[in-house]
Structures are given as structure tokens and as C-alpha cells.
Amino acid sequence: MSEVRPEESIESAGSAELPAKPVLTAKQANRAKAPVVGMLLAVGLTLAVLLPVMFLNPGSKPDVYKRNIDVPGVALQAESTAGYLPLAVNLPQGWTSNYARWNTGGTAQVPAWEVGYLTPGQQYIGLVQTDKANPTWIGQVTDNAPVTGDRKAGASWELRDAGQGERSLVLERDDVTVILSGTAELDEFDVLATAVVKSLDGK
Numbered sequence: 627m628s629e630v631r632p633e634e635s636i637e638s639a640g641s642a643e644l645p646a647k648p649v650l651t652a653k654q655a656n657r658a659k660a661p662v663v664g665m666l667l668a669v670g671l672t673l674a675v676l677l678p679v680m681f682l683n684p685g686s687k688p689d690v691y692k693r694n695i696d697v698p699g700v701a702l703q704a705e706s707t708a709g710y711l712p713l714a715v716n717l718p719q720g721w722t723s724n725y726a727r728w729n730t731g732g733t734a735q736v737p738a739w740e741v742g743y744l745t746p747g748q749q750y751i752g753l754v755q756t757d758k759a760n761p762t763w764i765g766q767v768t769d770n771a772p773v774t775g776d777r778k779a780g781a782s783w784e785l786r787d788a789g790q791g792e793r794s795l796v797l798e799r800d801d802v803t804v805i806l807s808g809t810a811e812l813d814e815f816d817v818l819a820t821a822v823v824k825s826l827d828g829k
Contacts, residue, residue, distance in 0.1 A: 693722070693723075693724050693725075694722040694723060694724075695723040695724065695725060695726045695741075696726075697714045697715075697723050697726045697741055698714040700714075700726040700727070701713070701714040701726065701739070704727075704728040704739060707728055707737075708728060708737070708739060709757070710757065710802075712728070712739035712755055713739065713741070713753065713755050713804070713822060713825050713826070714726075714741075714825070715753075715818070715821035715822055715824070715825045716821055716824070716825070717743070717817065717818065717821055718746075718817065720745075720746030721743055721744070721745060721746065721817075721818075722743070722744045723741055723742060723743055723744070724742045724743075724744060725740070725741065725742045726740070726741045726742075727739075727740050728740075731758075734763055734766065735758075736756055736758050736759065736760065736763045737756065737758065738754050738755060738756035738758075739753075739754070739755040739756070740752065740753065740754050740755075741753040743808075743818060745810045745814040745817075745818075746814075747810065747811065747814060749808065749809050749810035749811065749814060750808045750809055750810065751806055751807070751808035751809075751810050751814065751815060751818055752806070752807050752808055753804065753805075753806055753818070753822070754767055754804070754805045754806075754807070755802060755803070755804045755805075756802070756803055757801055757802050757803075759798070759803035764796060764803065764805065767794070767805050767807065768786045768794040768796065768805060768807060769788065769791070769792065769794075769807075771786040771787055771788040771792075771793065771794060772786065772787070772788065773785070773786055774786065774787045777795055777812065777815070777816065777819065779795070779815070779816040779817075779819035779820045779823070780819060780820040780821075780822070780823030780824060781797060781799065781819075781823045783795040783796060783797050783806075783819055784796040784797070791809075792807050792808055792809055793807070793808070793812075793815075794806060794807040795807075795815055795819055797819070797822070797823070799826060800826070802826070804822055804826075806818055806819060806822070
């Protein structure tokens, strides 16, 4: 019977406790890498599609919104639909318009002429004109702001101001209602309001 040396027993026990390292074949290694490669390819393709679009569509600039619409020309086009010649007022230099359109009324059933003005101080005032106004519609257009007084600008306009946000001037004259709403100072409202009255009077 052969004698077992102590050191041989220790080596055998130690080697039995150590876990065997898995050995992958070349095919198995390729399969393990496949999800990572696929993800990298997907990211690369996504960037290849998105980057040209981003370069071709740069971010919006404030100048894009500083258009000057031909309000009289659009008003002439809307005349046959409106049944009257919509307002196209004469304003001093420095005023511009960024839209002019005929709104068919939608669910409110109040068709109206709409023009957006930018003042010399780069503030906004929207003009709305209709011959079919009603109290509910006027409240909607003015955000139901309370009546806080009146403003003399060519005529007596009703001032509606909630104290924050937009304020409005309302004029009802000769079966036509004109509402001016925006963020401008009241002196700039006065300029537009006076021009509206002159236009309504044919001056």
C-alpha cells in the first residue's frame, strides 16, 4: 500500500475546490458579441439619419416671426367671404403685421377678420373685427377680463384689464365690433385704436 504524502492531499483538495473556467468556442464568442454589435449598429444608423435632419433644420430665430404681411391685399381677398371690406389700417413706420386671415368662426359661429400687429416696441396687439358679435364671444376673445374703464382713442373704447397678461380695447360701432388685445402699452394701443376709427370713418 503506497503512502500518501500530506502535500499531495492538500494539492488534490485545493484543485477540487477551484471552479473550472468555462472555455468558449469561436462560434459561441461571436454569438455573445452579437447583441453588442447590433446595438452599436442601431445607434450608428440612428445618428446617420438624425444628424443631417438637424443640420438642415436649424433652430428658430426671432427674425423668422418678424414678417410684414400685406394686410390690404389679404383684406381684399377676404372681402367677398366677409361681406364687407375688412380693416386694413394705416399705421406709422415701425409697425408690422405677422398675420392677416379670415376666421370662419368654428364652434363659436362668429366669423371674424383677424390681424396680428407688432408695435415699434416689439409688443403684440391682435385685431379682431366682426359684424356678428355677441356678449359670450366678446368675453371669450377678451379672456373674460373685467371692464375697468374706457379709453379715448378716436372714439370711446371699453377697456378690459385683468391686471396681468393681455388687456383689451372693445369698440362697438355701426353694427361692427372691433377688439384689440395684447401685451403692448396703452399708448401703443391708442395708436392702433385711433387708426381703426379713422379707417371705419373712411378717413
